[in-house]
Amino acid sequence: MSQAPLVLVDGSSYLYRAFHALPPLTTSKGLPTGAVKGVLNMLKSLRKQYPDSPFAVVFDAKGGTFRDEMYAEYKANRPSMPDDMRVQIEPLHQSVIALGFPLLCVDGVEADDVIGTLARSSAAADRPVIISTGDKDMAQLVDGHITLVNTMSGSSMDVEGVKEKFGVAPEQIIDYLALMGDSSDNIPGVPGIGPKTASGLLVGVNGGLTELYANLDIVPTLPIRGAKTLPAKLEEHREMAFLSYQLATIKVDVPLDIGLDDLQMGQEDPAKLYELYTLLEFKSWLNDLDRDAKRLELSAAAEPAPAGDLFSAPQAEAPVAPVEAAYETILDQVRFDVWLEKLRNAKLIAFDTETTGIDAQQAQLVGLSFAVQANEAAYIPLTHSYIGVPEQLDRDTVLRALKPILEDPNKLKVGQHAKFDMNILANCAIGGDQSEGISVRGIAFDTMLESYVLNSTATRHDMDSLAQKYLDHTTVSFQDIAGKGAKQLTFDQIALEQAGPYAAEDADITLRLHQTLFDKLSAIPSLASVLTDIEIPLVPVLARIERQGAFVDAELLGIQSIELGNKMVALEREAFEIAGEEFNLGSPKQLGVILYEKLGLPVLKKTAKGQPSTAEEVLAKLAEDDHRLPKVLMEHRSMSKLKSTYTDRLPEQINPRTGRIHTSYHQAVASTGRLSSSDPNLQNIPVRTAEGRRIRQAFVAPKGYKLLAADYSQIELRIMAHLSRDEGLMNAFRNNLDVHTATAAEVFKVELDQVTSDQRRSAKAINFGLIYGMGAQKLGKDIGVDTKTAKAYIDTYFARYPGVREYMERTRAQAADQGYVETFFGRRLYLPEINSNKPQERAAAERTAINAPMQGTAADIIKKAMVAVDNWLTTSGLDARVILQVHDELVLEVREDLVEQVSAEIRTHMSEAAKLDVPLLVEVGVGNNWDEAH
Structure with missing residues (x-):
């Protein structure tokens, strides 16, 4: 029977990672506890995985180490430990000991050195060792007996895993670190040498630092970028390289007065745990202790529960050695037929496209990759066109063979940002026929959206970031194979030797990410529902809207550009007149001299370099105090932005194939769930200015059609009424009252029919201001009253609508307790x-906590409405289609004779997108252009 492995835990590594990666938790008295909870959760998980193993949890001791004596700058660039982390060290140590884990801190060395010594001595005795760490330096310890496990990501690394990740063997890791340095520890290395160059040098000389410096003459012949200049650089920094080698070397002979027998798990101390959990306010674990104590009281004969059963730690599978990926590039019909059969039999297909660019409406398809099981994938190149490219399978033959599979709605598929791939394949023009593409169906999952729904703010949602975070895998980046800048190759120019593994990895990682992320989502049913009921059904809808595009009147935009230019010239002259001299309005330095030195305006804010700021918010505040030049400057900037972003740019963005503008919608950007758009950004066209409305006038209906705009009325206030359960607000909406007039009547204590337009305007500012966390001072400025009067208005508002105040207080408390807020649908x-x-x-987070459920619920509702409207239009066959989505509004292109029918139907579908306790009101407008319809 094989021995249970010795488990060595890098406590200091996990303390830092838990502190920076997890939401900060604090007790009611303000004691930070998030890092403690994160590390303890990790330890409990490990204990369940290795119930029979000896353990050691190792932390850095206080004070310096021998490395500080060796190199005074060692770790000098690290910021001092945050106070919120420092105060968690002692309760963490006590908790580790109370759980029965042996805890080690050895003066004069780092935790790595203690772990290295224990690992090597155990391995020498033929005992397997698991090192639980997130530190890449530990890879130097890996051998046939020693494996690294990253408990936070669930990944593991043996000898082959080290080679796969770093490109060198474990015995070369110290040399690798010595060459590239380590900025986190301030190990200098050789300037300009990064991971790829370091591994290339070591593999090239088939050795380490000593062999490299003994063979500098062969370095220029190695297949490394800039190889000819490397010998001089290495020679210049020889001394620093060998010093870096010493700094990076983990000491494996630390004198320790403990042996393996001293590392057996001890008994837990329930009394001490109860004391610590009470201090740290770990309520669920306290409840577990209470339940366990009662269970023991009821049955004295019962066996005590294993340590891990006392806690609600997440279950995790035992780590397995990484499997080497099997990727292939398909160039012959036999292998293509094999993969066709795999795809036909697969329960889930991960797929990805490679293209000539990132504009989904204009890029050309270069190839496709597929995976149906982890660590196995294939790339099918179609149109690589560099000199010497091998013969590829016929593009149209391949696409026609794949078309039935990709279009089968019952053949489930997963992508990473699948909307892009759907658009590429829809536009792929099989046989040169622009109308014949592939209409991908069956998109069941999307890893970008899985990550986004799981936690919209925890990480970026691109594949490289997700692979690093959730798989502890560093992917090959596009720049690695294509280069950078003006000389960057398009994908069809990249050699198949590089393109094949890169593309296949995309499909493989997509599948592996899905397996990890969907498991996490499935553990939280409300989040799984947001993914499957809202985000995934929206993907094909957005893809269709993007492909449809919108007509714009380029001539009208050109006229407006000229007019904006003339207005900018006039504003520039006015600015010169006020300043008494000419200056560059775009130069912060010159502008600062005029504003603060010549005109003597007050300095409200300074830049990081100590100069008086001329930023937008500063000019806005100066303008509030009736300073004339800041007002002129702000107006000039506004005109300039409209001209450069819209009136000049939109005509250039007209697709020559379709004659339309095609924006891109983004589901995984805004933290609250709202859609955003780019190229062009339609969300930021101002609607309250004449110039902004004129830009909307350029979005026009084709002949025989009208534009129809359907907009939710006051949706966030309606959601506030539903969430707060305030009777006053709910009655106003249920009785179809103008809510701003109703609020004005309450706040100003007048009858409804006596409310003036100014009072209604003030009430509107109060209604919207409060849900965005506006205070009395800002409200007073907005409605033109002093702060005391504004505060009185707010107090009256809350007195009339007490449910709103209760909702705000309840939401703040819930957010502080659980670290998040939720929308109506569970996002x-x-x-x-x-x-x-x-x-x-904290105040900013509290404002977000109050507003996010309303803004997020509004985002969820418009998304559900888009799916419902799209389904109706698709099944009805009506000559109408959605062409734009902006905020709470849908814009449709409708045949003239169908306007009345579509108007009635869209009101119904949008108003029924959610069942709130107040009605959803949808306002519909029609016109020849977007401004008329809105």
């Missing part, structure tokens, strides 16, 4: 700063 927004000890950060 979560995590708030890392909600328990910050910095008042400004």
Whole structure:
């Protein structure tokens, strides 16, 4: 029977990672606890995986080490430990000991050195060792007996795993670190040598640092970028390289007065745990202790529960050695037929496209990759066109063979940003026929959206970031194979030797990410529902809207560009007149001299370099005090932005094939769930200015059609009424009252029919201001009253609508307790700063906590409405289609004789997108252009 492995835990590594990666939790008295909870959760998980193993949890001791004596700058660039982390060290140590784990801190060396010594001595005795760490330096210890496990990501690394990740063997890791350095520890290395160059040098000389410096003459012949200049660089920094080698070397002979027998798990101390969990306010674990104590009281004869059963730690599978990926590039019909059969029999297909660019409406398809099981994938190149490219399978033959599989709605598929791939394949023009593409169906999952729904703020949602975070895998980046800047190759120019593994990896990682992420989502049913009921059904809808595009009147935009240019010239002259001299309006330096030195305006804010700021918000504040030049400058900037972003740019963005503008919608950007758009960004066209409305006038209906705009009325206030359960607000909406007039009547204590337009305007500012967390001072400025009067209005508002105040207080408390808030449909927004000890950060997080459920629910509702409207239009066959989505509004292109029918139907579908306790009101407008319809 094989021995249970010795488990060595890098406690210091996990303390830092838990502190920075997890939401900050604090007790009711302000004691930070998030890092403690994160590390303890990890330890409990490990204990369940290795119930029979000896353990050691190793932390860095206080004070310096021998490396500081060797190199005074060692770790000098590290910021001092945050106070919120420092105060968690002692309760963490006590908790580790109370759980029965042996805990080690050895003076004069780092935790790595203690772990290295224990690992090597155990391995020498033929005992397997598991090192639980997130530190890449530990890879130097890996051998046939020693494996690294990253408990936070669930990944593991043996000898082959080290080679796969770093490109060198474990015995070369110290040399690798010595060459590239380590900025986190301030190990200098050789300037300009990064991971790829370091591994290339070591593989090239088939050795380490000593062999490299003995063979500098062969370095110029190695297949490394810039190889000819490397010998001089290495020679210049020889001394620093060997010093870096010493700094990076983990000491494996630390004198220790403990042996393996001293590392057996001890008994837990329930009394001490109860004391610690009470201090740390770990309520669920306290409840577990209470339940266990009662269970023992009821049955004294019962066996005590294993240590891990006392806690609600997440279950995790035992780590397995990484499997080497099997990727292939398909160039012959036999292998293509094999993969066709795999795809036909697969329960789930991961797929990805490679293209000539990132514009989904104009890029050309270069190839496709597929995976149906982890660590196995294939790339089918179609149109690589460099000199010497091998013969590829016929493009149209391949696409026609794949078409039935990709279009089968019952053949489930997963992509990473699948909308892009759907558009590429829809536009792929099989046989040169622009109308014949592939209409991908059966998109069941999307890893970008899985990550986004799981936690919209925890990470970026691109594949490289997700692979690193959830798989602990560093993917091959596009720049690695294509280069950078003006000389960057398009994918069809990249050699298949590089393109094949890169593309296949995309499909493989997509499948592996899905397997990890969907498991996490499935553990939280409300989040799984947001993914499957809202985000995934929206993907094909957005793809269709993007492909449809919108007509714009380029001539009208050209006229407006000229007019904006003339207005900018006039504003520039006015600015010169006020300043008494000419200057560059776009130069912060010159502008600062005029504003602060010549005109003597007050300095409200300074830049990081100590110069008086001329930023937008500063000019806005100066303009509020009736300073004339800041007002002129702001107006000039506004005109300039409209001209450069819209009136000049939109005509250039007209697709020559379709004659339309095709924006791109993004589901995984805004933290609250709202859609955003780019190229062009339609969300930011101003609607309250004449110039902004004129830009909307350029979005026109084709002949025989009208534009129809359907907009939710006051949707966030209606959601506030539903969430707060305030009777006053709900009655106003149920009785179809103008809510701003109703609020004005309450706040100003007048009858409804006596409310003036100014009072209604003030009430509107109050209604919207409060749900965005506006204070009395800002409200007073907005409605033209002093702060005391504004505060009185707010107090009256809350007195009339007490449910709103209760909702705000309840939401703040819930956010502080659980670290997130939820929308009506269960979407979560995590708030890392909600328990910050910095008042400004905490206040901002509290404002977000109050607003996010409303803004997020509104986003969910419009998304559900888009799916419902798309389904109706598709099944009805009506000559109408959605061409734009902006905020709470849908814009449709409708045949003239169908306008009345579509108007009635769209009201129904949008108003029924959610069942709130107040009605959803949809306003519909029609016109020849977007401005008329809105």
